Amino acid sequence: MLPADISQNLFLLMQSESFAPFRRKLIRWYATHARLLPWRDVADSYYVWVSEIMLQQTTTQAVQGYFDRFIKAFPTIQSLAEADLDSVNRHWEGLGYYRRCALLHKAAKEIVVRFGGEFPRNYEDVRNLPGVGRYTAGAILSIAFGQRLPILEANTLRLHARLLAMRGSLLHGETNARLWEFAEAILPRTGSGKINQALMDLGSLVCTPKSPKCAECPVIAFCESAKQGLQSVIPSPKTKEQTEYRTEVALLIQKKGKTLLIRYPEGQRWAGLWDFPRAKTEAELPLSSATDTVLQKRLSELTGRKLTQGRLICSLKHSVTKYRITLFFCEGTDAGKTSKAALCETCWATLAELQKLPLNSTARKLVCNITGT
Ligand code: SF4
Numbered sequence: 001m002l003p004a005d006i007s008q009n010l011f012l013l014m015q016s017e018s019f020a021p022f023r024r025k026l027i028r029w030y031a032t033h034a035r036l037l038p039w040r041d042v043a044d045s046y047y048v049w050v051s052e053i054m055l056q057q058t059t060t061q062a063v064q065g066y067f068d069r070f071i072k073a074f075p076t077i078q079s080l081a082e083a084d085l086d087s088v089n090r091h092w093e094g095l096g097y098y099r100r101c102a103l104l105h106k107a108a109k110e111i112v113v114r115f116g117g118e119f120p121r122n123y124e125d126v127r128n129l130p131g132v133g134r135y136t137a138g139a140i141l142s143i144a145f146g147q148r149l150p151i152l153e154a155n156t157l158r159l160h161a162r163l164l165a166m167r168g169s170l171l172h173g174e175t176n177a178r179l180w181e182f183a184e185a186i187l188p189r190t191g192s193g194k195i196n197q198a199l200m201d202l203g204s205l206v207c208t209p210k211s212p213k214c215a216e217c218p219v220i221a222f223c224e225s226a227k228q229g230l231q232s233v234i235p236s237p238k239t240k241e242q243t244e245y246r247t248e249v250a251l252l253i254q255k256k257g258k259t260l261l262i263r264y265p266e267g268q269r270w271a272g273l274w275d276f277p278r279a280k281t282e283a284e285l286p287l288s289s290a291t292d293t294v295l296q297k298r299l300s301e302l303t304g305r306k307l308t309q310g311r312l313i314c315s316l317k318h319s320v321t322k323y324r325i326t327l328f329f330c331e332g333t334d335a336g337k338t339s340k341a342a343l344c345e346t347c348w349a350t351l352a353e354l355q356k357l358p359l360n361s362t363a364r365k366l367v368c369n370i371t372g373t
Pocket of ligand 1: 214225
């Protein structure tokens with residue numbers, strides 16, 4: 001059963017004849033306001049796929065430069081499948097959420113093996129690719145192949161919730177199911193890709209999270225929130241995660257011109273990327289060079305080596321989700337292997353290799369600091 005506050009709006013808006021004037025106004029607006037994006041109007045499913053994976057959790061603005069570099073390095077599905085993961089990660093470096101990159105690489109290999117390197121057109125085949133959910137499959141198939149499939153991402157979720165004056169948790173349960181239903185009902189028989197892109201642009205440029213520009217909105221006549229003055233309360237503001245402050249230490253361990261690095265294992269935030277041996281410390285600030293046994297134990301578990309912290313080289317601050325991290329980069333010494341296995345893979349890299357290996361963003365800054373690049 002539909003929640004009482006949405007059933008009537010849905011009933012009114014989901015009459016098929018209601019959508020033709022809605023779509024006409026939307027498309028007229030899109031003709032002059034569409035965002036110029038490098039993956040648009042190319043009609044290449046590989047470009048659309050790469051862009052959609054990059055856009056998961058990341059803004060369009062942040063993705064643009066990365067997309068161009070990535071496509072230049074891996075111009076086809078075949079070239080991506082043949083590349084080694086370190087090289088693919090190096091081109092993703094700085095974009096964050098690195099699991100997406102590993103899944104994209106895995107999916108490219110699968111497409112080569114199962115579909116001869118051609119991006120599949122069947123919905124179930126696309127959904128079964130690593131890293132592809134309902135939204136991504138709908139976006140690729142509607143934009144690249146014109147299939148009548150709905151999409152629902154951050155911009156359209158907010159836009160549709162406001163059009164329907166839908167309250168409650170938009171990401172789950174009955175409300176989410178109704179939003180998908182609406183996203184599908186709104187589509188024409190042909191040309192769904194254009195409508196989907198126009199809806200995303202309208203959400204991003206006009207129906208913005210804060211202070212939506214209703215006076216400029218081409219579909220204001222269809223908007224229940226505008227009628228009821230609910231734009232500022234829909235969607236309900238998210239409860240902010242409590243910020244946590246922490247201090248970490250990364251060690252520069254060098255021997256015979258090579259630097260010790262660790263690679264984070266599968267399932268961790270920076271899986272597949274390299275970093276200096278790094279761990280959390282509870283030591284009081286300012287950080288002293290006195291022996292921090294808890295830190296030593298953590299570093300030893302990561303590397304399988306007995307490492308000791310020395311003189312401070314520099315410090316930097318950065319944020320990861322709810323964490324505000326102060327990172328101290330210190331010289332360190334290595335007394336060799338312990339008897340326990342390391343949690344991370346380790347390697348000794350030359351300066352030239354440090355430039356080529358995929359590093360997390362703080363490790364890249366520290367490399368620039370020590371090499372002066
Ligand atoms: Fe969003 Fe305002 Fe347009 Fe409604 S009228 S869809 S709230 S911009």
